[in-house]
Amino acid sequence: MKIGLTGGIGSGKSEVARRLAAKGALVIDADLIAREVVEPGTPGLAEITATFGEAVLRPDGSLDREALGRIVFTDPGRLKALNAIVHPKVGARVAELQDAAPADAIVVYDVPLLAENDLAPMYDKVIVVDAEDTTRLTRLTTIRGMTPEDAEARIAAQATREARLAIADIVIDNNGPLSALDPQIAELWHELTDVAP
Known part of the structure; x- marks a missing residue:
């Protein structure tokens, strides 16, 4: 189900x-997966940096979610651009987890x-x-x-x-x-x- x-x-x-x-x-957490797909070294983080600039990175190279949030949550166009990067990657990972779930789960x-x-x-x-x-x-x-x-x-x-x-x-x-x-x-x-x- x-x-x-x-x-x-x-x-x-x-x-x-x-x-x-x-x-x-079996809980599949889209927020958690959304964090996974933008970890350092992932294509997701590279795309976000290319789109929004280095200002959305912390000194350690990880995503500064608060800085990114200040940009996208006040601008629907920028939010749409972020979603276009993250959502397909989240969808692919969710599909992998779903395929691995027992039939009666x-x-x-x-x-x-x-x-x-x-x-x-x-x-x-x-x-x-x-x-x-x-x-x-x-x-x-x-x-x-x-x-x-x-x-x-x-x-x-x-x-x-x-x-x-x-x-x-x-x-x-x-x-x-x-x-x-x-x-x-x-x-x-x-x-x-x-x-x-």
Whole structure:
């Protein structure tokens, strides 16, 4: 079974993915793969440097994600250019992992831009981790240390809550404390394993 998991930045999607992995799901994390394909020495990093310049590199030659973020999250054209470099490489790596998964696995694809890229039809079910924009903004500034301006730009660069909720088969409400996720994940896992082949 192929499950698409998404949620806006600061929604707690990664926490839900961790909890599903602990239950036995095979989680394929697009963000993690996106980091792998731009590590030093990769063609991905070379293309990014050629497109955005040396200013997006740290002194050790690794990608300065914050510097790149300041460029692309305020300019839709530059974001599109970055996605054109990274997305095909992520797609190829995801396909490799998918091919290696057991036939009876519940595979959860942790895809931040699932709604933005109209990927819902690729999955048997789409799970959206939902939190209000004000909650997400607070998490980004207090937990991740972003400035309010950077946090607002990141939120604005993604799909709206309404767009994500419109593609959801299942919604996980993560406006409260992390402990509130436990019963929701237990119920979700029961539902997934009950219908899995």
